[in-house]
Amino acid sequence: xxxxxxxxxxxxxxxxxxxxxxxxxxxxxxxxxxxxxxxxxxxxxxxxxxxxxxxxxxxxxxxxxxxxxxxxxxxxxxxxxxxxxxxxxxxxxxxxxxxxxxxxxxxxxxxxxxxxxxxxxxxxxxxxxxxxxxxxxxxxxxxxxxxxxxxxxxxxxxxxxxxxxxxxxxxxxxxxxxxxxxxxxxxxxxxxxxxxxxxxxxxxxxxxxxxxxxxxxxxxxxxxxxxxxxxxxxxxxxxxxxxxxxxxxxxxxxxxxxxxxxxxxxxxxxxxxxxxxxxxxxxxxxxxxxxxxxxxxxxxxxxxxxxxxxxxxxxxxxxxxxxxxxxxxxxxxxxxxxxxxxxxxxxxxxxxxxxxxxxxxxxxxxxxxxxxxxxxxxxxxxxxxxxxxxx
Amino acid sequence: xxxxxxxxxxxxxxxxxxxxxxxxxxxxxxxxxxxxxxxxxxxxxxxxxxxxxxxxxxxxxxxxxxxxxxxxxxxxxxxxxxxxxxxxxxxxxxxxxxxxxxxxxxxxxxxxxxxxxxxxxxxxxxxxxxxxxxxxxxxxxxxxxxxxxxxxxxxxxxxxxxxxxxxxxxxxxxxxxxxxxxxxxxxxxxxxxxxxxxxxxxxxxxxxxxxxxxxxxxxxxxxxxxxxxxxxxxxxxxxxxxxxxxxxxxxxxxxxxxxxxxxxxxxxxxxxxxxxxxxxxxxxxxx
Numbered sequence: 208x209x210x211x212x213x214x215x216x217x218x219x220x221x222x223x224x225x226x227x228x229x230x231x232x233x234x235x236x237x238x239x240x241x242x243x244x245x246x247x248x249x250x251x252x253x254x255x256x257x258x259x260x261x262x263x264x265x266x267x268x269x270x271x272x273x274x275x276x277x278x279x280x281x282x283x284x285x286x287x288x289x290x291x292x293x294x295x296x297x298x299x300x301x302x303x304x305x306x307x308x309x310x311x312x313x314x315x316x317x318x319x320x321x322x323x324x325x326x327x328x329x330x331x332x333x334x335x336x337x338x339x340x341x342x343x344x345x346x347x348x349x350x351x352x353x354x355x356x357x358x359x360x361x362x363x364x365x366x367x368x369x370x371x372x373x374x375x376x377x378x379x380x381x382x383x384x385x386x387x388x389x390x391x392x393x394x395x396x397x398x399x400x401x402x403x404x405x406x407x408x409x410x411x412x413x414x415x416x417x418x419x420x421x422x423x424x425x426x427x428x429x430x431x432x433x434x435x436x437x438x439x440x441x442x443x444x445x446x447x448x449x450x451x452x453x454x455x456x457x458x459x460x461x462x463x464x465x466x467x468x469x470x471x472x473x474x475x476x477x478x479x480x481x482x483x484x485x486x487x488x489x490x491x492x493x494x495x496x497x498x499x500x501x502x503x504x505x506x507x508x509x510x511x512x513x514x515x516x517x518x519x520x521x522x523x524x525x526x527x528x529x530x531x532x533x534x535x536x537x538x539x540x541x542x543x544x545x546x547x548x549x550x551x552x553x554x555x556x557x558x559x560x561x562x563x564x565x566x567x568x569x570x571x572x573x574x575x576x577x578x579x580x581x582x583x584x585x586x587x588x589x590x591x592x593x594x595x596x597x598x
Numbered sequence: 599x600x601x602x603x604x605x606x607x608x609x610x611x612x613x614x615x616x617x618x619x620x621x622x623x624x625x626x627x628x629x630x631x632x633x634x635x636x637x638x639x640x641x642x643x644x645x646x647x648x649x650x651x652x653x654x655x656x657x658x659x660x661x662x663x664x665x666x667x668x669x670x671x672x673x674x675x676x677x678x679x680x681x682x683x684x685x686x687x688x689x690x691x692x693x694x695x696x697x698x699x700x701x702x703x704x705x706x707x708x709x710x711x712x713x714x715x716x717x718x719x720x721x722x723x724x725x726x727x728x729x730x731x732x733x734x735x736x737x738x739x740x741x742x743x744x745x746x747x748x749x750x751x752x753x754x755x756x757x758x759x760x761x762x763x764x765x766x767x768x769x770x771x772x773x774x775x776x777x778x779x780x781x782x783x784x785x786x787x788x789x790x791x792x793x794x795x796x797x798x799x800x801x802x803x804x805x806x807x808x809x810x811x812x813x814x815x816x817x818x819x820x821x822x823x824x825x826x827x828x829x830x831x832x833x834x835x836x837x838x839x840x841x842x843x844x845x846x847x848x849x850x851x852x853x854x855x856x857x858x859x860x861x862x863x864x865x866x867x868x869x870x871x872x873x874x875x876x877x878x879x880x881x882x883x884x885x
Binding site for chain 2: 293296298299300302304306309338339340341343344400401402403404406407446447448464465466467469470471473482483484507508509510511
């Protein structure tokens with residue numbers, strides 16, 4: 208009987224872990240270089256997906272589907288300290304929690320596996336949890352985005368709300384004194400103290416690894432189509448508080464935090480994100496060319512604002528990534544002025560001219576633009592925008 | 599035998615659920631707070647203990663209790679004790695005492711503090727946590743009183759100075775006056791629970807910094823949030839506790855193990871420049 212039970216136990220374990228839906232190689236590195244907007248360079252730690260990849264802040268974003276059985280194969284190729292991966296907010300068990308002293312550390316040239324399931328769609332973080340005050344400041348962090356179980360790229364969770372595009376923003380800071388070799392290369396011995404500098408006075412404030420003029424530079428504008436509804440994944444892994452302040456015209460609505468829907472959505476242009484928190488916010492774009500917004504970093508001891516930087520959402524008809532997972536399509540397109548959406552309509556659509564003038568709003572189907580001249584128009588439906596060509 | 603059990607249970611519920619006359623004598627004392635690395639700072643507390651402690655007393659009442667509070671000032675400075683919206687004892691001069699009887703306020707969390715020389719006397723330790731429990735609330739609670747400490751402030755304030763808040767840069771971080779690993783030796787703070795059994799934690803920030811508390815292993819249900827009542831009902835793994843505010847949370851562990859909880863401003867998990875001798879504790883969950 209005992210043998211049978213043992214067999215069943217081993218079989219079920221093997222069977223369980225045999226059903227890995229998502230497997231990824233992650234490499235911990237200690238010898239990267241980060242270049243700030245003013246040209247200054249500093250040493251960083253970080254995570255990469257390949258040995259040849261450059262170490263960047265933040266590390267690669269991990270995209271999962273809810274319910275996936277996940278296996279991360281973590282290699283430490285850092286020529287230095289042990290590292291781990293803590294799956295921040297994913298509520299994994301102790302063995303896979305990535306806290307060295309309570310589970311396991313991965314030494315240089317060694318590797319370890321992290322197994323978990325991600326049951327709740329949302330925005331999460333991963334980071335090293337060895338000497339974490341030093342190793343996070345050094346750059347060992349990234350985002351985890353869990354999508355609905357069908358992998359829908361344009362829906363926040365199962366039976367949730369759709370959007371046309373998402374923008375993950377991960378805030379942090381760097382105090383370059385903390386990046387000196389004497390701090391980063393300390394001997395890591397669990398029986399010995401790990402020291403941090405006497406003060407933390409960051410001199411660079413980052414979003415997605417960019418700072419200052421990099422953030423407002425046209426090459427870093429967040430590109431979307433006019434009238435799109437976009438989904439902001441707002442996270443903070445730094446040691447300062449962060450406020451994302453959007454123009455009121457974008458009607459910011461925050462609907463989720465830390466991977467869970469809020470009991471009631473919050474309509475507020477300012478979203479305060481404290482270290483380790485994540486918020487998910489809808490913005491409704493219009494036809495303006497650009498929507499600048501502000502990112503403030505503030506000191507948690509004094510509440511003094513240390514940095515106020517500008518980022519830009521730019522609307523454009525070109526240079527926007529092709530969307531492969533639109534929840535709907537239209538046919539025919541091009542057309543003679545009569546076309547249909549390929550699903551039962553559940554809300555109004557809007558037709559816009561390319562100049563941004565709203566021509567029509569209705570649930571009527573088939574859709575008619577027969578009264579208008581031949582040319583291109585925009586169809587907005589469920590937060591998505593599609594080009595319609597009448598010829 | 600059945601009769602005996604019935605009597606015991608009845609007495610138990612009587613004690614738990616009925617208002618009582620409660621007498622408390624708190625002594626204001628000057629002393630020294632010692633951190634893990636042996637560093638000491640000048641400190642003050644409200645205490646019922648004969649000896650100096652790391653933190654002011656935790657006061658727990660039942661709703662409807664009639665409380666007689668006597669505060670004795672053994673220091674050479676004037677002090678006071680106030681509970682916002684409940685009572686203010688006024689100035690208690692050096693070597694004097696004041697006694698007042700009051701009805702315990704409605705169930706909830708309150709702070710008591712010295713309103714004189716605000717916020718400096720309070721910063722030096724003269725503040726604490728009051729929990730008024732609802733009738734028949736038998737849930738076990740844990741209590742975290744969050745604070746930070748900047749050595750130069752503890753030297754400067756007793757000399758009559760008022761340090762500039764905009765330059766505040768604490769170097770030690772404590773829960774109930776302890777840093778890691780000693781937080782886990784404090785039975786009031788260290789969460790020991792069981793899978794399937796609700797855990798409740800009262801977190802009060804008696805410091806001056808914002809603390810962003812992160813839970814490993816579990817999301818917490820925010821029952822009360824004095825700063826943002828609109829946040830009540832949220833499920834969070836990380837949430838801020840603002841200065842002079844509190845959060846009451848609940849969670850039901852779904853798995854056993856030992857899981858850290860710490861401030862995710864990771865400077866606050868250090869103490870005296872050493873990782874992780876700061877605001878860091880663990881939840882110990884039995885199967």
